[in-house]
Amino acid sequence: MTSALHPEAASLLARSHRLGADPRNTNYAGGNTSAKGTGTDPVTGGGVELMWVKGSGGDLGTLTEGGLAALRLDRLRALEGVYPGVEREDEMVAAFDYCLHGKGGAAPSIDTAMHGLVDAAHVDHLHPDSGIALACAADGEKLTAECFGDTVVWVPWRRPGFQLGLDIAAVKAAHPRAIGCVLGGHGITAWGDTSEECEANSLHIIRTAESFLAERGRPEPFGPLLDGYRPLPETERRKRAAALAPHIRALASKDRPQVGHFDDSDAVLDFTARAEHPRLAALGTSCPDHFLRTKVRPLVLDLAPTAPLDEAVARLAELHTAYRQEYAAYYQRHAAPDSPAMRGADPAIVLVPGVGMFSFGKDKQTARVAGEFYLNAINVMRGAEAVSSYAPIEESEKFRIEYWALEEAKLQRMPKPKPLATRIALVTGAGSGIGKAIAHRLAAEGACVVVADLNAENAAAVAAELGGPDTAVPVTVDVTSEEQITAAFDAAVLAFGGVDLVVNNAGISISKPLLETTARDWDLQHDIMARGSFLVSREAARLMAAQQLGGDIVYIASKNAVFAGPNNIAYSATKADQAHQVRLLAAELGAHGIRVNGVNPDGVVRGSGIFAAGWGAQRAATYGIEEDELGEFYAQRTLLKREVLPEHVANAVFALTGGDLTHTTGLHIPVDAGVAAAFLR
Incomplete structure (x- = not known):
């Protein structure tokens, strides 16, 4: 990267912070933003077209200069000529390294092509709950047209990568009035000639989708309240949660010890009290950012919160055994000879009606964020069910993301845990x-x-x-x-x-x-x-x-x-x-x-x-x-x-x-x- 922060990069950071500060716009560490501009070639001293883009990992709300990747646009766009096709598109991620400009900065992410190939000076790719609700609705394409007309274009589900970048670039070229697109099963992308215009377009898509869902949505999209599943009073609820927590942690830690987080927010309690929650929870989450952190589906206790504690503990153990068997079968259904080994069959999310949600991870932040992502998923399901029906991407596609070679490589690069990690x-x-x-x-x-x-x-x-x-x-x-x-x-x-x-x-x-x-x-x-x-x-x-x-x-x-x-x-x-x-x-x-x-x-x-x-x-x-x-x-x-x-x-x-x-x-x-x-x- 250049030694002094370029004005376009500075503007990009400011825009990212504003977008990332509001959870309605994108989830933690989700999405990426970019800006293009002219920099100085350190060899010739002449001008060179550059793109600054949020790199792999990191969070928009706290993005720093070191979290940006700076790439030469001529090299990045030249990759289109050597692209070997969708079956080998993962190879393109390594090619991004040869497009980097200067030293330092973050590693380019899988979404780099989306930003570089789209003919716009500024691009935002975000995961707002309202946008994903449309993206995961059974008739999402029709609803997108009703909501936005021809200003926002539907792009069918495609796994993130070089081909998706080409698809979005083609969409923009074919729809000159469009300010962005809804990506099926995934999120939204918006663009603009200036940073201000791009941000305004992103917010327009998000807020318009919110209004559409609120105005068009039917009441009680999760169905009527279930008898006996209403939330316990707060004191009683938290006492019950504390009694269950060590038993649930034991189940979530069968493969490896986990740290937990508890959430008894109104959204969780309402979801688990409604008639449709077993069906919807079984469908699993959809957006790749969601299920990478929450696993494909949660474990759901099917007892009322007033059931005797020992009965609840015993039932959780039975459900956990079934969950592990089902997860192993899911792995076997989709694993290829070169797939990474199964990483563990324990749930990351456990829902206890009337009590709350327990989420788990390798540390407290990971556990907390997993819970936040399932809250995002609840919001998505609510929006999709309000105007249509929730239809997440196919299980096979979820497996492709969860056991993606690029995701495995990212996990292998993680630093060795400290001696008391998870304690x-x-x-x-x-x-x-x-x-x-x-x-x-x-x-x-x-x-x-x-x-x-x-x-x-x-x-x-x-x-x-x-x-x-x-x-x-x-x-x-x-x-x-x-x-x-x-x-x-x-x-x-x-x-x-x-x-x-x-x-x-x-x-x-x-x-x-x-x-x-x-x-x-x-x-x-x-x-x-x-x-x-x-x-x-x-x-x-x-x-x-x-x-x-x-x-x-x-x-x-x-x-x-x-x-x-x-x-x-x-x-x-x-x-x-x-x-x-x-x-x-x-x-x-x-x-x-x-x-x-x-x-x-x-x-x-x-x-x-x-x-x-x-x-x-x-x-x-x-x-x-x-x-x-x-x-x-x-x-x-x-x-x-x-x-x-x-x-x-x-x-x-x-x-x-x-x-x-x-x-x-x-x-x-x-x-x-x-x-x-x-x-x-």
């Missing part, structure tokens, strides 16, 4: 100190993190630092309360689908001699750390057993669990309790693949919420030093003479949960820089 962690006391450091380390290694803390403000701040709701969510929890712990785990499963990794870190420290330690001191210390850890671990074990994915529970205990020091009877006894919980739970939960381990830190002063809350002053007084000398004091009494920081404890948690210690349970790792009296025997 969902809940860390107590994560608003500061050791817990905060653990949350940061787990997120950095690919985990989704539930930041649990008694201090809501601190929890929210840490979750924001970690990147927000696609990476971390805050929950406010007092670990002495069974109700708040249950609510925290419910929040976790509704945010991410489940929980795989729990760190018992919440705690306080009361440093007093035996004769000054009150019963209240003792009870408070034990309620928060011994009882709190027990309650958190019990809820974690219940959920992990339902998920059938194994899991990790880590206790942040202490050197004091094995070392007898002065003036902290309540704290040290509680830590010994936690240490033995590790052994007991490791023995009990191993049958579920749940590993339970501990970390024994010592002298973690810097950044510690406990030390800042008074424990530091008390311990300094015990040792007869100034409080700001405490970290160095602890360091000098160790074998390594090194101060222990929160990050070092976080490193140990990752070592226990990051994959290398897969056969280790019941272990305590000292993180104390070497305290001989605390060696484990």
Whole structure:
């Protein structure tokens, strides 16, 4: 690409951002835009016709200069002369690389030909729900003519590629009054002589289609409400969703672990409450962007939301078995000898009438976007059914897209997942100190993190630092309360689908001699750390057993669990309790693949919420030093003479949960820089 942003490219970015900011115009990462103009040939210094086009991947709403591919138009248009025909059109994608202008920029996408071959300075290809509704209606061609007259032309379904670019170019040449076209089963394309005209034409097509569907559409296109399938009240609905979520995640993760997302928006609840939803869901989605992310069809629970929970769980398991068999048969029906191997037969979308939609992916963003795409599909089905009947592209064409060699190549180029990818962690006391450091380390290694803390403000701040709701969510929890712990785990499963990794870190420290330690001191210390850890671990074990994915529970205990020091009877006894919980739970939960381990830190002063809350002053007084000398004091009494920081404890948690210690349970790792009296025997 050229070093300075060309005015046409700058205008293209601005147009893309405006179009991509409104979900009515296109779905996430869907569609592409282009602009043509004259640039400078760096070799001759003369002018050269260029095209800037959104490259492969990326999203219109957040498109940057680096997301554009810049190509020479003379070379791009010359490809028409060497085009080997539709049976070999995939070869043309590699040829786009020889048309690139300058260094850097994005890889050209499959839609590059559409933009380059159409004789217009600016082209938009978008996936608006209203346009796809016409594109997926049984009589879409007739409806397009009724809606737009001769200003928008119908183009029958064709898989994206070089031939589709030629088709659209021919349509424009044959229809001089046309401002764009509706692509059967796919979306829309619009063009213009200026960026402003192109954008106006795109919006005209989208808004006109919206108005047409609203004015011509019949009421209740999904049919009447089904008896017993009405949405549950919100509190009851979300409680039911939280109870089902770990079981559904277990089903969606049979082939490989998945992260989940829950959506109980009005559109989902209305769709699943209507009589036609089983028929429409079975037809599957249509637009390639939709079914690549949602699979060809969802799994739909066929029970009322008031059915007993165990009955719903059992029925979901039966439907999942059938779904996997049907998906394998779909693959066998259409796979060719050179098709990529089947990627997995689990559903990406699970619809539960009266409750909502569960969507799944390799990370939270992918899971959330899959759900958003199924919402797009619901909108498309509503529009098509309102004016006609929903008629998606043939199953064989869906397979060609899903198992396209170019799509497989894109998947193979994806970076290797991080060690904790697909793992969902809940860390107590994560608003500061050791817990905060653990949350940061787990997120950095690919985990989704539930930041649990008694201090809501601190929890929210840490979750924001970690990147927000696609990476971390805050929950406010007092670990002495069974109700708040249950609510925290419910929040976790509704945010991410489940929980795989729990760190018992919440705690306080009361440093007093035996004769000054009150019963209240003792009870408070034990309620928060011994009882709190027990309650958190019990809820974690219940959920992990339902998920059938194994899991990790880590206790942040202490050197004091094995070392007898002065003036902290309540704290040290509680830590010994936690240490033995590790052994007991490791023995009990191993049958579920749940590993339970501990970390024994010592002298973690810097950044510690406990030390800042008074424990530091008390311990300094015990040792007869100034409080700001405490970290160095602890360091000098160790074998390594090194101060222990929160990050070092976080490193140990990752070592226990990051994959290398897969056969280790019941272990305590000292993180104390070497305290001989605390060696484990």
